[in-house]
Amino acid sequence: MSRLWTRFGVRTLAVALLVTGVTGGYFLGQDRETQQVAINAQLVADAERAEFELLRERNAAHKLAMAAQLAAEREAARKAAETAKAAAERARKADAAADRKKRETKAANAAANAPAKPYDGPIPDSCNEYSGNRAVGCALMLQAGFPLAEMPCLEKLWTKESGWNPKASNPSGAYGIPQAKPGSKMSSAGSDWQNSAATQIKWGLGYIKGRYNTPCGAWSYFQSKGYY
Template sequence: MTGFAAIAAVGFVAAYVGPLGAALTPHAEAAVTPVTLYTSTLHNAQTLVAADAAAGTDTLQRDSYSVYVPPKPKPTQTASASTASTAWKAPFVVPNPGSAQAIARQMLQARGMGDDQFACLVALWNRESGWRVNAYNSSGAYGIPQALPGSKMAAYGADWQTNPATQIAWGLGYITGRYGTPCGAWGHSQSTGWY
């Protein structure tokens, strides 16, 4: 153990005295500019070249290296009933059930139907939507007639999301095609809970 202590002491003295045999003393040093990441890269400046987006390329270049940036995927909207409640949101519309019913009465009269059919239609669509043009349920049914999916009504007009007349025209077409009359649809709804 004493041999180890002696070797350590000799090493310490040699490091302190230095290679010239004189003790190292601190001396005044010249001012040193600190090296930072910024100053070390000034001589190696980078150039960013972005390609024209209209040309269809998104390549960035540095010296002889290229980096490909893939385009971001565009979200798509699905039309399935299971995702309809999360994929589409009803637009903001202030419903006016009274004016919607007035429109429906005129459309029924134009088809030669009387107040008895109008009463059945009022009962049916009170149950379905409360005559609200923006009624929307979790199954994806939309509008006054609760079309499923609501986009079916686009066949009667591009304004199907907000126009009660477009929705009512589609709903009456559906009812007369499937049940003959609003009272036929109301009778089916009474027995099954849907029409």
């Protein structure tokens, strides 16, 4: 009986140990599999996190590169605009200088070629401001239809030509106050043309009116040419 129990107990114990081992092995295998799944999941998560970090770093680097490129393009555009502005300003100044030079040259040429100004000085109040043959000339000039403002021109013209001397002459044949050439032309105004200041002045005023319109016109021509 004792030996039978002993065999039964051993067998029972062996079976129990076997069941326990199998069960333990099963759960151990299950735990290892779970652990491996967890490890794999962690590896995947780590890989994804590492890839995300890499993408984020690349994106940040790309943004920095784009910002640097944009800044460089803006700086290049700014410098190009400044260069163009400076060139335009230089061109504007050069054109302005050329235009100014052209105007100055044109003005100088016009001044050189323009006839001398007639008379722009004071105008006498009346012929009483003159005496002698000049007073006669002033009165006859008004009778011929010229305004008193023309008298200064007439006075200067015949002062240059003859000094208002009715007997003035020169080797060219010009004679009298208006320096008619020849003097005999003045006979159309009177037979006393050789001695009469009034006759000479009448002829001279007719000559001026027919050729220069006014005494100031004759004086302007004289200033330009030296004769009239």
